[in-house]
Amino acid sequence: MKFFDKVIGDPMNRVDGKLKVTGAARYSAEYQLPNLSYGVVVSSTIAKGRIRSIDSRAALRAPGVIAVISHENAIKVPGWADNEHPTEPPTGGRPLRAFYNNRVYSNGQPIAIVVADTYERARHAAMLVKAEYEEEKHETNFEKNKGKAVVPAVVKKNPKSGLADYERGKADAYKTASVRLEAEYVHPSEVHNPMELQAITAYWEADDKLIVYDKVQGTKPTQQAFANEWKIPVQNVRVISEFVGGAFGNGLHNWPHETAAIIAAKMVKRPVKVMLTREQMFFMVGYRPYTWQKIGIGADKDGRLTGIYHEAIGQTSSYEEFTESTLQQSKMMYTSPNIGTKYRLLPLDVSTPIWMRGPGEATGAFALESAIDELAFALNIDPVQLRLMNHTDTDPEKNLPWSTKYLKECIQVGAEKIGWSKRSLKPGGVRSGEWLVGYGMGVGTFGAHRGAAAVRAKLLANGSVVFQSAVTDIGPGTGTAMVQIASEHLGISPEKITFQLGNSDFPQAPNQGGSATVATVGSAVVATCQAMKERLLEMAPSADKRFANLKLEDVTFDKAHLSITRSPSVKVAYTELLKKQNLTELDVLQDSKPSQEASKYSRYSFSVHFAEVHVHPMTGQVRVKKVVSCADAGTIVNKKTAANQMIGGVTGGIGMALQEDAVMDHRFGRYVTKDLADYHVPVHADVPPVEVYFVDKPDYIVDPMGTKGLGEIAIIGVAPAITNAIFNATGKRIRELPVTPDKLI
Amino acid sequence: MSKINSRDQQSGESKSDSRRDFLKQSAVLTGAVLTPSIALKAAEAQWDEKLAEALEKIPLKLEVNGVSKSLMVEPRVTLLDLLREQLNLTGTKKGCDYGQCGACTVHVNGTRVLSCLTLAVMQDGRKVTTIEGLAEGDQLHPMQEAFLKHDGFQCGYCTPGQIMSAIACIREGHADSEEEIREYMSGNICRCGAYPNIVNAIVEVKKGGKKV
Ligand code: FES
Numbered sequence: 001m002k003f004f005d006k007v008i009g010d011p012m013n014r015v016d017g018k019l020k021v022t023g024a025a026r027y028s029a030e031y032q033l034p035n036l037s038y039g040v041v042v043s044s045t046i047a048k049g050r051i052r053s054i055d056s057r058a059a060l061r062a063p064g065v066i067a068v069i070s071h072e073n074a075i076k077v078p079g080w081a082d083n084e085h086p087t088e089p090p091t092g093g094r095p096l097r098a099f100y101n102n103r104v105y106s107n108g109q110p111i112a113i114v115v116a117d118t119y120e121r122a123r124h125a126a127m128l129v130k131a132e133y134e135e136e137k138h139e140t141n142f143e144k145n146k147g148k149a150v151v152p153a154v155v156k157k158n159p160k161s162g163l164a165d166y167e168r169g170k171a172d173a174y175k176t177a178s179v180r181l182e183a184e185y186v187h188p189s190e191v192h193n194p195m196e197l198q199a200i201t202a203y204w205e206a207d208d209k210l211i212v213y214d215k216v217q218g219t220k221p222t223q224q225a226f227a228n229e230w231k232i233p234v235q236n237v238r239v240i241s242e243f244v245g246g247a248f249g250n251g252l253h254n255w256p257h258e259t260a261a262i263i264a265a266k267m268v269k270r271p272v273k274v275m276l277t278r279e280q281m282f283f284m285v286g287y288r289p290y291t292w293q294k295i296g297i298g299a300d301k302d303g304r305l306t307g308i309y310h311e312a313i314g315q316t317s318s319y320e321e322f323t324e325s326t327l328q329q330s331k332m333m334y335t336s337p338n339i340g341t342k343y344r345l346l347p348l349d350v351s352t353p354i355w356m357r358g359p360g361e362a363t364g365a366f367a368l369e370s371a372i373d374e375l376a377f378a379l380n381i382d383p384v385q386l387r388l389m390n391h392t393d394t395d396p397e398k399n400l401p402w403s404t405k406y407l408k409e410c411i412q413v414g415a416e417k418i419g420w421s422k423r424s425l426k427p428g429g430v431r432s433g434e435w436l437v438g439y440g441m442g443v444g445t446f447g448a449h450r451g452a453a454a455v456r457a458k459l460l461a462n463g464s465v466v467f468q469s470a471v472t473d474i475g476p477g478t479g480t481a482m483v484q485i486a487s488e489h490l491g492i493s494p495e496k497i498t499f500q501l502g503n504s505d506f507p508q509a510p511n512q513g514g515s516a517t518v519a520t521v522g523s524a525v526v527a528t529c530q531a532m533k534e535r536l537l538e539m540a541p542s543a544d545k546r547f548a549n550l551k552l553e554d555v556t557f558d559k560a561h562l563s564i565t566r567s568p569s570v571k572v573a574y575t576e577l578l579k580k581q582n583l584t585e586l587d588v589l590q591d592s593k594p595s596q597e598a599s600k601y602s603r604y605s606f607s608v609h610f611a612e613v614h615v616h617p618m619t620g621q622v623r624v625k626k627v628v629s630c631a632d633a634g635t636i637v638n639k640k641t642a643a644n645q646m647i648g649g650v651t652g653g654i655g656m657a658l659q660e661d662a663v664m665d666h667r668f669g670r671y672v673t674k675d676l677a678d679y680h681v682p683v684h685a686d687v688p689p690v691e692v693y694f695v696d697k698p699d700y701i702v703d704p705m706g707t708k709g710l711g712e713i714a715i716i717g718v719a720p721a722i723t724n725a726i727f728n729a730t731g732k733r734i735r736e737l738p739v740t741p742d743k744l745i
Numbered sequence: 746m747s748k749i750n751s752r753d754q755q756s757g758e759s760k761s762d763s764r765r766d767f768l769k770q771s772a773v774l775t776g777a778v779l780t781p782s783i784a785l786k787a788a789e790a791q792w793d794e795k796l797a798e799a800l801e802k803i804p805l806k807l808e809v810n811g812v813s814k815s816l817m818v819e820p821r822v823t824l825l826d827l828l829r830e831q832l833n834l835t836g837t838k839k840g841c842d843y844g845q846c847g848a849c850t851v852h853v854n855g856t857r858v859l860s861c862l863t864l865a866v867m868q869d870g871r872k873v874t875t876i877e878g879l880a881e882g883d884q885l886h887p888m889q890e891a892f893l894k895h896d897g898f899q900c901g902y903c904t905p906g907q908i909m910s911a912i913a914c915i916r917e918g919h920a921d922s923e924e925e926i927r928e929y930m931s932g933n934i935c936r937c938g939a940y941p942n943i944v945n946a947i948v949e950v951k952k953g954g955k956k957v
């Protein structure tokens with residue numbers, strides 16, 4: 001049922017765009033509460049050991065200082081008393097408890113917080129806090145400790161976990177293939193580094209009532225976490241995250257600085273604002289873990305895959321277990337009858353990683369899609385051809401049909417748009433002046449997830465509608481997409497609709513993560529619109545008796561009017577019905593969850609990325625000249641914001657391929673790249689024009705709008721597209737990211 | 746390692762201590778001849794704090810978005826923190842505080858400046874324009890319009906800095922080609938990766954020929 005054919009898919013400007021371009025959008029550190037104080041977190045300078053003492057005398061003497069709080073004097077978080085950690089970490093193990101005891105588990109760990117009446121005073125006093133340590137020997141070197149990798153605890157608990165060793169056919173069948181190769185790949189730690197520094201403003205309104213303006217990806221999960229920590233009723237915690245300045249996954253976990261601010265606010269009885277420094281962003285709020293991978297792959301002479309074996313070891317902290325689906329793509333992307341995967345973790349004396357955009361899948365796709373390219377070269381087959389030959393028409397892992405899969409179309413369009421026909425099979429075959437020209441491709445996939453959510457809608461007497469959801473918007477344009485979905489399903493123009501989000505007072509929504517927001521919250525918007533239409537139809541006979549006994553299917557809801565579809569002149573405005581019933585508003589709350597039907601299908605989004613790179617043979621400089629990305633992500637609700645999201649993923653992929661590298665000095669267990677001058681991310685000059693194409697065919701198995709997630713597939717497969725293009729240009733196969741010039745000369 | 750650290754931390758303390766002690770003790774408690782009870786009262790009322798504060802602050806005149814301001818600020822306050830924390834102009838963003846990201850870009854006397862690397866007191870008598878000062882009432886600046894139209898942002902956090910830089914980029918005459926724009930906008934990081942859209946917005950404004 002489409003009423004506003006143009007609304008879904010329309011490249012409408014963002015509904016919150018004006019707030020963003022005028023500086024009026026408020027992020028977590030930008031609420032000026034009365035009597036506000038400033039907290040600055042003091043970090044440990046050792047990687048492992050115990051704090052012998054904290055000398056805060058000088059800091060306390062400094063002007064404006066209100067408190068110096070550490071494990072020596074912090075109030076006890078009640079939820080920690082009888083339980084190791086009351087929150088359900090999104091990972092495994094136990095998150096770090098701020099100021100709980102004198103243990104230091106990683107360099108940069110928060111060990112104290114200084115609260116003062118101005119930011120400058122707090123910052124200065126924080127430099128005066130002196131800690132004495134009993135240092136213990138730390139292990140932070142992944143390569144040195146690789147042999148100590150362990151089976152993840154989640155697998156020990158649940159042998160059926162998706163992270164358990166997997167075998168279809170024979171895991172090592174590749175070893176006897178007529179054409180085969182084995183290769184190891186290394187992915188360094190990468191740090192999310194959203195432009196907004198992690199920030200929280202915490203305020204205890206009453207002894208048992210907490211408000212936080214917090215940079216998180218979910219207001220409801222955060223509300224629950226803090227309610228558990230402080231043993232207060234969940235409705236006594238209010239989490240506000242109206243604007244989130246990027247997160248890319250690092251807001252999917254509550255971190256120690258948040259609890260530190262809440263402890264401080266409780267102790268000083270004032271609102272406390274904490275904004276981490278850029279350096280602290282490297283040590284306290286997660287990162288994409290250092291990962292080692294090995295692939296064995298084999299095919300017959302014609303290029304039919306006969307075996308894939310994929311093994312990965314990911315880094316985690318010593319106190320918390322972080323896992324991700326690094327090996328998933330290898331299980332279902334290609335037709336090989338023999339597949340084996342093995343996933344292990346290596347706990348080190350470092351802070352806990354957290355999902356970073358296209359999380360493990362992007363890491364895994366780097367290895368898998370590189371290996372496919374290497375195999376294509378060994379077989380002397382075009383990599384496009386090799387992928388099409390081994391395309392899976394059903395999910396070989398789950399033995400289920402795909403809900404939808406248009407990857408072949410994506411590959412065909414992408415190959416054409418990048419000018420694949422110009423590519424030479426032999427590396428170094430194309431030149432442009434001094435530069436070597438190469439073309440490469442990489443495929444990405446990510447589960448098309450949908451969760452449960454509820455949405456409220458209020459139709460007001462002036463004809464406008466206000467929707468509410470606790471969901472956050474970290475940048476994709478959630479509010480805009482929801483307005484478009486609501487407009488289409490309620491028959492009201494987008495200008496009349498407001499979508500309020502980012503507040504735990506609003507109806508339930510999960511974290512914004514895993515590319516699931518549109519499918520999850522959008523479905524709840526549809527359900528709420530449906531419920532509202534039912535209510536309107538119930539009320540309609542009061543305005544015109546001819547509406548009596550009609551069903552929803554008999555009625556058209558368009559331009560804020562109901563009309564009888566077969567006699568469109570019988571028509572009444574929504575607002576008229578409110579008047580007739582003496583209502584100032586019509587309030588509808590509806591929840592929605594995935595259907596049973598969906599479980600009969602395997603549901604994934606797919607993407608393919610094509611890159612053209614130029615490599616300077618003398619300097620090793622790599623310039624990405626053009627990227628073409630094609631996505632099979634179901635219905636595209638807003639082509640403008642969706643394309644932007646794809647471009648963002650490509651940008652992240654360029655960083656992953658060529659620049660991003662969190663380098664640790666293992667003598668101290670501390671990153672030496674700890675700001676944006678040393679940790680390189682793509683800037684304007686690194687990002688060429690990016691062409692984005694969408695298949696734009698609905699998948700109604702996943703959700704009623706037909707959407708599938710987009711955020712992750714935007715980056716998954718980009719890095720190998722670039723490294724494969726580098727190989728095509730130079731004949732050099734670099735298996736350790738990032739591909740910096742030194743590796744090419 | 747821990748040795749080096751504790752040395753660093755100590756030297757920080759001793760400097761500050763002597764300065765504080767001078768201000769707090771000699772200036773108020775010993776400098777003026779006080780009986781113990783008056784001294785106690787003075788301490789309770791935090792006179793020392795207030796005096797120290799008064800001594801530490803410097804008068805500063807700024808025109809911010811066309812409004813003249815007479816302020817008293819500590820010399821160590823950056824223009825960025827002054828705007829965000831004291832003037833409630835939070836449109837200017839802090840993305841690094843080290844001059845590496847461009848999120849804090851504002852115009853001082855019409856040219857772009859990283860406000861995190863700029864001490865407020867050094868701008869005495871100058872004109873500061875922030876993102877909040879671009880629109881004329883409801884009428885957005887052409888660059889703001891172009892960012893909206895080309896979707897030159899996602900999360901919006903780098904956006905004020907990008908827009909302030911973009912305007913300056915045209916004013917400086919560095920927007921003659923996409924290549925040149927990319928080069929002269931490279932001090933403004935967008936981690937969401939909206940770069941191509943930002944470049945398109947700048948190209949359009951430049952081509953539009955309106956005064957920016
Ligand atoms: S905050 Fe000033 S350059 Fe980053």
Ligand code: FES
Binds near residue numbers: 938939
């Ligand atoms: S829009 Fe998010 S950093 Fe640029």
